[in-house]
Amino acid sequence: MDAVIKKLPPSTLPTDLRAQTTPSGPRPSRQEAEAAVRVLLAYTGDDPMREGLLDTPRRVVAAYDELFSGYHEDPVEILDRTFSETGGYEDLVLVRDITFHSHCEHHVMPFVGKAHIAYMPVDRVVGLSKLARLVDVFARRLQTQEHLTSQIVHTIDAVLKPHGVAVMMEAEHTCMSLRGVGKAGAQTVTTKFTGRFRDDPAEQVRFMTLVRGR
Known part of the structure; x- marks a missing residue:
């Protein structure tokens, strides 16, 4: 079967598709993301330093990497x-x-x-x-x-x-x-x-x- 790969110039894509693939600013570090999760855990009223939550920030950030992986893939x-x-x-x-x-x-x-x-x-x-x-x-x-x-x-x-x-x-x-x-x-x-x-x-x-x- 004849397979052909055609590259579509980015300029021909709708604006919203191009914008979704380019971050609007510098991406926070993993450490900054985990710190933000700790703040949210504290906001709920829980203690982010208790045993059951100590590793939660790392797990949440790892889950975000998977759940929002589409930002790092090219649909074209x-x-x-x-x-x-x-x-x-x-x-x-x-x-x-x-x-x-x-x-x-x-x-x-x-x-x-x-x-x-x-x-x-x-x-x-x-x-x-x-x-x-x-x-x-x-x-x-x-x-x-x-x-x-x-x-x-x-x-x-x-x-x-x-x-x-x-x-x-x-x-x-x-x-x-x-x-x-x-x-x-x-x-x-x-x-x-x-x-x-x-x-x-x-x-x-x-x-x-x-x-x-x-």
Whole structure:
């Protein structure tokens, strides 16, 4: 199978995708981050120096390294490698039920759910696992679900240049289920369409039918 890697110039990416990959200032040291965790532990009313919490700052910072690893990954590189041996296939390619977890940028609390991604290729396709990896890159940043949905669509559109992209995301937000109004089980659904999916309502219906036709 013919695989080609195409580098997309950074200037052709939407502004919000470029900005997310560049820190706005110097990154604090690990020691400074751990000290900040100790302050928060003390703020809760507990004693950060008691035995059970002594190693908590190190663990929290290590967890942040994993949970927010998307800031150190390039979404474009994930989609750069494509394959041309498709037999002229140009109908939709759908990967549904991609599980993800992210953190709300307003409360830094998790939201967890599933993403469904479809695109209509032009000449070339991308490895299916790359779409799942793309979701993780953006999900592992501080987010809103609306922005997360748009970033995934914009990146696929900019890099693959397909006939159209459709994305649907469903998630439960713990900032709503565990605090505030306390509505456990409430699901937030976001969608975004480009190209043929945007222009043809019948394609949107077909996408939704395939997503729901479990």
